[in-house]
Amino acid sequence: MAATAIRDLTDARDFAQAEDLQDVVWSFDPRGIVPAHVLYVAANDGGIVLGAYEGDKLAGFCLGFLGRYQDQLCHVSHLLAVHPDHRGQGIGTALKQAQRDRALSQGLDLMIWTFDPLQRRNAYLNLHVLRAEARTYRVNLYGDLNDSLNAGLPTDRLIAEWHLAAPSGRRKRQPVPLLAPDLTLDTAALTAATVSIAIPGDIGREKREDPSGAHRWRMAQREAFERALSAGFVAHDVIDGAYVLDKEQG
Numbered sequence: 119m120a121a122t123a124i125r126d127l128t129d130a131r132d133f134a135q136a137e138d139l140q141d142v143v144w145s146f147d148p149r150g151i152v153p154a155h156v157l158y159v160a161a162n163d164g165g166i167v168l169g170a171y172e173g174d175k176l177a178g179f180c181l182g183f184l185g186r187y188q189d190q191l192c193h194v195s196h197l198l199a200v201h202p203d204h205r206g207q208g209i210g211t212a213l214k215q216a217q218r219d220r221a222l223s224q225g226l227d228l229m230i231w232t233f234d235p236l237q238r239r240n241a242y243l244n245l246h247v248l249r250a251e252a253r254t255y256r257v258n259l260y261g262d263l264n265d266s267l268n269a270g271l272p273t274d275r276l277i278a279e280w281h282l283a284a285p286s287g288r289r290k291r292q293p294v295p296l297l298a299p300d301l302t303l304d305t306a307a308l309t310a311a312t313v314s315i316a317i318p319g320d321i322g323r324e325k326r327e328d329p330s331g332a333h334r335w336r337m338a339q340r341e342a343f344e345r346a347l348s349a350g351f352v353a354h355d356v357i358d359g360a361y362v363l364d365k366e367q368g
Contacts, residue, residue, distance in 0.1 A: 122209060124216045127167045127179065133157045135176040136169065136199075143199040144267055152181060152197065166193065166220045170200075170209045177204040180213045182221075187230050187279075193221040195231035214248055218282050227283045232259060232275035234267070235339055235361070236321040236332075242356045250280040252353040253366070255343040270325055271336050276343070276353065308349045314360040315342045315353075 127133055133154035140151045161167040165183035169176050178200035185194035195217060200209050221229055233240045235255075244250045258272040318324050318335050325332040343353075351363035 122177065122207070122212065123171045124168055124212060125171065127157065127161055127169045130154065132169060132176070133161075136167075136179050136181075139176055139179060139199050139201060140197070142201060147264055150263070157181065164224075166217055168213055168216050168220070170204075170213055172204065177201050178209045178213055180217050182217060182229070182231075184224075184226075185230070187228065190228055191226060192228040192230055193217070193224070193226050195229055198231075210243060211247055214243075218280070222282050227281065229280040229282055231278050231280075232256070233278060234321075235274065235276045235343065236271075236318060236335060237267075238317045238319065238321075238356070238359065241317055241361065244278045244280075245353060245361070246356045248278075248280060249284065249354075250278040252276040252278055253347055255340070255347055257340065267322070270329055271332060274336060274340055308345065308351075311365050313346055313351060313363050314357075315339060315346065315363065316360045317356070319359065 127136060136157055137151055137154050140146055144150070157167055159165075160181060160183050165181070167181050168179060170178040179197070180195060180199075181197040182193050182195040185192055187194075195214075198210060198213060200213075218229065231244075233244055235241060245252065254277040256275045256277065259275045260268075260273040263269065263273055316339075318332075321332060321335065324335065346363050347353075350366050352366045353361045353363045355362040
């Protein structure tokens with residue numbers, strides 16, 4: 119296997135490969151694909167468009183641009199895609215770290231992005247490996263999407279906040295009691311210093327085999343997050359298949 123090299127996407131062939139990769143990863147309706155000319159504009163006018171290459175093949179890429187979040191300039195990471203043939207090789211983490219370095223070089227110290235709280239692999243990468251936090255939950259943020267990952271469920275999202283100058287790297291695993299295994303946060307749980315919210319093992323399989331069960335996961339997790347975050351908790355880790363939320367100080 120060729121070594122993975124991360125570099126900027128710069129020419130028409132690069133951007134065409136990024137179009138194709140979006141279709142492979144998400145099976146987007148053509149209207150949902152970020153087109154090559156928009157990728158070109160982002161890459162050449164202050165955005166960050168990086169690719170991970172195995173030889174001359176694009177194995178993954180990320181796209182982001184300058185934005186504002188809660189009155190702070192930040193880098194808004196919009197897409198991160200890794201080809202199914204190259205998953206489990208650390209490419210997603212390498213792309214995020216390269217994106218972090220580039221954003222820091224632009225004078226930014228915050229990166230944000232959205233992610234589906236039902237997707238366990240993404241949640242683990244975002245909160246455990248990268249050490250981002252989430253304190254905002256958006257209900258059906260993108261409306262109905264018909265791609266392979268989103269069809270059939272409201273597009274609820276957590277907003278990841280990654281403070282780029284903070285220490286990075288994998289957190290040390292510590293056992294945390296699962297206070298809400300059925301996703302129900304009672305009043306007593308909300309007075310604790312730490313609560314947790316479960317994540318399904320494979321929401322994709324759940325949607326295929328039991329669509330109504332997947333929908334129940336969405337609704338129950340939504341209620342749990344809305345109650346916990348409104349009570350002042352912040353999601354800061356994923357351990358043993360559950361989000362770990364601590365009461366925010368101050």
